[in-house]
Amino acid sequence: MSLNRKDLLGLEHLDKKDLQTILDSVKPFKSLFTRSVKKAPTLIGKTVVLLFYEPSTRTRTSFEIAAKRLSADVVNVPVSTSSVVKGECLIDTGKTLEAMKADYIIVRHSLAGAPDILARNLSASIINAGDGFHEHPTQGLLDLYTMYEKKKKIEGLKVLLVGDILHSRVAKSNMWALTKMGAQVAVSGPPTLIPAGIEDLGVKVYYDLDEALKQVDVVNILRIQLERQKENLFPSVYEYVELYQLTKERLRSAKKDVLIMHPGPMNRGIEISSDVADSSNAVINEQVTNGIAVRMAVLYLLTPKRKK
């Protein structure tokens, strides 16, 4: 019962057994939330550093709560106030934190591979909290767990990811986790936002959202970043909404009990209509709650280089 690894850099590196181990471990952590004391002493005396090079409220808060519920000491290193602005390089920042005896470093970075570089150079446990367009493994895991909790299984589920797949680390982590667990994964979005060679990863591509939605069990909607319009990846928000907004009407071709997921923060009225976001099929808030439990499980299951 362990992932047998120091770091969680991406779900690409986990196998089915590892993913099942994580799924099986979440419930005890989630059950802590209903107690009057929502805290266990599991990581007492451990230091968890949140090193965020990119603004994030959701993920950072979720990790902070997760670590605190396991009694770890949590230190936030937001980039604007750190020496990074003075031009300190990533590895030096990491080494400084390690010299302060950080046991876990949770890193969010706008460039892919930054957590890999830290993991290679430090003995602290590195958890990737999203790196560039690469991966966001804990988001992938919480999405996986939420589907598992609601549908009781992953194998055979038809899951559709909608939107900007090209720039989405969430999509990447979802694809790895879901395909490994035997789900059928499809993506839908304009061709300009679908990355090269994605079919090789076992994913079906649909440009037509209505076609893609037929008989799906889960729709995971990705946030569309409005600045992509400037790169000419789609001509206008209006056209994007016309083609890819998930609406009640469009959802009719999906299964009745379809789960609606969104990693947040949502652009209501753009990638998702409000009536869908607020419908009983939406599990967006459950995702947030599960996110804490999943991150607690990850902290528990990783094995930092412990002293002999």
Added chain:
Amino acid sequence: MTEIILNAKQFQDKVSKLAKEIFENNKNVADLAIVGIQNKGVFLAKRIIFEIAKLANIKESQIPFGTLDITLYRDDLENFGSKMHTIKDTEIPFDMSRKNIVLIDDVLYTGRTVRAALDVLMSFGRPKSISLAVLVDRGFRELPIEPNYVGVKHESQKFIKVSCKESDEVDEVKIEI
């Protein structure tokens, strides 16, 4: 080589003895609640509830019952490395305040498990009292913890293995010699 400390019949007798003693001290059954420590303590707790219900002439379901896993509260997690325990359910499906809780475990040894179990319980609220019942007391305590109810006392630093019908097909307590 192993030596049998309790055979199937003796095992059941000790369970009955524990149930009887717990009942005698908790005549007001309405205030009593039983909590088993994962894994074997849960099986024992269920049996003790069965016996107490008979003695009190009530339904088993009338006695509040909970289970408890101490993994996250252990003081030795650092030593496990990759051999971490699978975490089992902790469920306390009743309001603990004003309950006299009897904690059930199979073997009491250093006292560390019970220390952790007390912390788990406390995170659910403030019970009126907590007492401890164990099937075997191995002695060699490392913490100031003593049981209120003991099936059998067998002081030893050798490993004592408890088998239960629920998981091992047979009721038996053995010691390696």
Added chain:
Amino acid sequence: MSLQIKNIRIVDPSYNKDFIGDIYIENGKIVSSLSSKADKIVDGKGKIAVPGLIDVHAHLREPGQEGKETIYTGTRSAAKGGITTVFCMPNTKPVIDNAPTVEFILLKAQKEGLINVFPIGCATKGSFGQELSEIGVLKKAGIVAVSDDGVPVSNSQIMRRTLEYTKMFNLPVISHSEDNELSKNGAMNEGRNSTILGLRGIPKQAEEIIVSRDIMLAELTGGYLHIAHVSTSGSVDLVRQAKKKGVKVTAETCPHYFTLTDDVVKVYDANTKMNPPLREKKDVDAIKQGLADGTIDCIATDHAPHTQDEKNQEFDLAPFGIIGFETMLSLVLNELVDKKILSFSEAISKMTSNPAKIFNLNGRGSLEEGSIADITIIDPQYSYEFKKESIVSKSKNSPFLGRQFKGGAVVTIVDGNIVWQK
């Protein structure tokens, strides 16, 4: 000063010779016999002598970026790799778009260098791609070709003028073929691996579009075009067709493009980051095919040193480029000769007689009588592991660290002098 190399296998692609015999050197020239007893005798038993290797594409970083490499360290690194002549690209600081910088490099090389250093001049002033540089003046100062390497000449009109204008000097124009808009922000080859790693991709077409454009412009102008660092199957096809049509075009590739695929980028090791990026297996195969059928004329290093600190950062932030002097010959031997892609003689021709011919290096690239005595002695049995500690270059950014090689240079002779010896 005279030198005799005894009982050595002599392989000289320049006049198709392969025999065992002696080489005599007097006054820096190869001669048929010595006028008196040799001052020095080298036993060549079991070794192979070939014309000194010519690397037509390297960055020596001096002037301006001496933290990465200098003419002193770079020429020593090259000598260790069996290279006797190196062309240095003009993207120094300042760039080589004026005669004084050419003269500085030549002087520096004469004073501190171990091997021949021939500068390449900028095609356009400042390499900004806007106005032609004073190519005539640069030629007089000693350049062997023009290029804006590191960046393409994006404006087709300027590229046309460059190819046209250089005709009167008989100077090849070396094209760094890259469509800057298509490759913008890219860090590696676009494809399955860039998707997995979440890095922005550089499509092969970013290279091929410019290769294609420049071939058309060479056809239009009759200018001499040399395509630098060919990395894709499509580029090989384009050059092959152009040659068939009679366009004056030649091409080079680098050892990493026939050895590695973008699979090695996997762990975000910036020592696998170069421009053009490592491509896919079918490109590697096409490049080998292009070398075998003569489409690709030269093998060059694109030696691009960068400091450890520059490379040891986020993949996107790390600069493009790898060092190559000390691994080129061994990679050619192990990946092309041992794998029977090229004969030994063909392989050597890509680093000797072919570049000498393309860039008009009279008297070099040959062991014929009267040639300049630049000679590389190869020990085919020399086995070694390429280790960081053994690197002579100032920079250590190589994807081949830890690789096991068999066969390499053991003696490097420039102008009749032994400048390096294992």
